[in-house]
Amino acid sequence: MSGDSPQAWRHPGYLAVIDLVAARAGLLPPSCPAAAMEGIDRAMARAGQSDFPTYLAQLEADPALLDDLLVELTIGETYFFRNPEHFQFVRHQVLPDLRRLRGPTHRVRAWSAGCASGEEPYSLAVLLMEEGYGQRMEVRATDVSRAALSRAQVARYGDWSLRGPEAGRMRPFLHLEGKRYTLDAQVRERVHFGYLNLADDTWPSPAHGIWGMDVIFCRNVLIYFNRATIEAVARRLHASLADGGFLIAGPSDPSLGAYAPFETILTDWGIVYHRPAPGEAHRTTFHSFPSVPRPRRVHRRCRLPRRRPWPSRPPPPSPRRRRPLPPRS
Ligand SMILES: C[S@@+](CC[C@H](N)C(=O)[O-])C[C@H]1O[C@@H](n2cnc3c(N)ncnc32)[C@H](O)[C@@H]1O
Known part of the structure; x- marks a missing residue:
């Protein structure tokens, strides 16, 4: 022990x-x-x-x-658009890759593994809506905490969920009711929640809807696992990806590259794992995706964080109007 x-x-x-x-x-x-x-x-x-x-x-x-x-x-700590650079990566790399690989009518399959109270999968759904995938997405979200899953399905959030620098992107879909915000049904309806213990050997499986994922967010969950579980979960995450799919882990999560045949993509904010499609060159590449300022890190091991108000600065400009990133080399 x-x-x-x-x-x-x-x-x-x-x-x-x-x-x-x-x-x-x-x-x-x-x-x-x-x-x-x-x-x-x-x-x-x-x-x-x-x-x-x-x-x-x-x-x-x-x-x-x-x-x-x-x-x-475990701790169900999360907030909307946490680590905005991960969402930028989806916009600038994952979605263009998918369009090239699967064509313009492809229905994107995304999974938030360890979704806590839902801020992560709802952020993914909003990103896909922003990018024009409103009718062509399937977003799955799973967690071992049934309490967190029911909070996610109720989808009522306080200021603490909105403390990230890009939380303003949720504003069009949040309705203030008393002191809390209710998420609009058009976002809620796009995410399918379900119970899944990642340590169980029950997935990938069509029964859970966990298979053939184009993008998986498994962030800040692997930190809880011992080595044997990390290895097994890494193999199952790889098996859950479609050819050409991407896995994004949290900045403090253990490295997975040694446990499954991932291509590792180095960015200036961390590693992304990729399952190359047949014929796609296997490579280890560096892409300088810009990092985005993060809120100050809060350590919640033994104490509760202070609550912060809704960010007072205006939401960032629409991502569509941002300067495009340089093409992949
Ligand atoms: C810190 S939260 C991460 C939430 C979100 N992924 C993020 O990064 O913002 C960790 C979540 O992992 C979940 N979790 C812990 N062990 C798990 C397991 N064995 N299977 C599935 N989820 C688990 C917890 O219930 C909690 O909701």
Whole structure:
């Protein structure tokens, strides 16, 4: 189990729970024992248990209880158009590539794996709408947290979801109701949410709608996984891509290049993974996609972030009017 000193844990039962989570869901030991113990306490209270051996037996028997616990040990932190450079990459590289490869009538298949409360897949849907794919997109979004999935489907957001520098792009689709914003149905209807534990060996599969993806966002999820799970998930992500498809991970996520036959594309803000189409040259290339200023990084390991108001500056100019990027070399 973890290298954490056992003294950090109030009871050996917590360590047994963490071991079970590592074995069943591939999670790394938590970096903050105090927060993990609080989370385990909450999950045990919801399960009506205060006794570790009984709770452990229930966790073994009931997948829903394990899901409920996982929510306590991971963080559903997200916001609209997080890492705008990733969305620029989709606009300037993924979509033009797809048009060349699949023709102008192709229906784009996108997946947000570990979508939390939905800001990521809704941002993808808005990007595709901006780019004229309104009627030619299929956006899937999955998470292990059923609570996060229901928040995503309700699609009511506060200022904290809008703190990113490009959140203004959501404005045309948000309606203020009281202190929160409700997302317009025209965006909501374009995203299909579903439960999926990425650590399970149940995908890719048509049953989950997870196959043949043109673009996958799997950002800030792999950081929770141990090495064996990262390797298995990398292989399954590769298998979930269509030929010519792209995978975008988060800036702090572990590197996946060694675990599946991805082409790695280096940018000045990180690596993008590509599954080349047959006949497409396999290469490792550098593209200088401009990076976009990010909000200050907030560490939420053991404390809650301060809430910030809606960004007061006007939304950025329409991307269509931006200076075009240089062609790929
Ligand atoms: C930090 S959020 C990332 C949200 C979004 N991808 C982003 O980058 O803004 C991490 C999400 O991963 C989910 N998650 C953690 N372990 C998972 C697993 N085994 N399978 C699927 N989702 C998982 C959590 O429930 C949480 O919603």
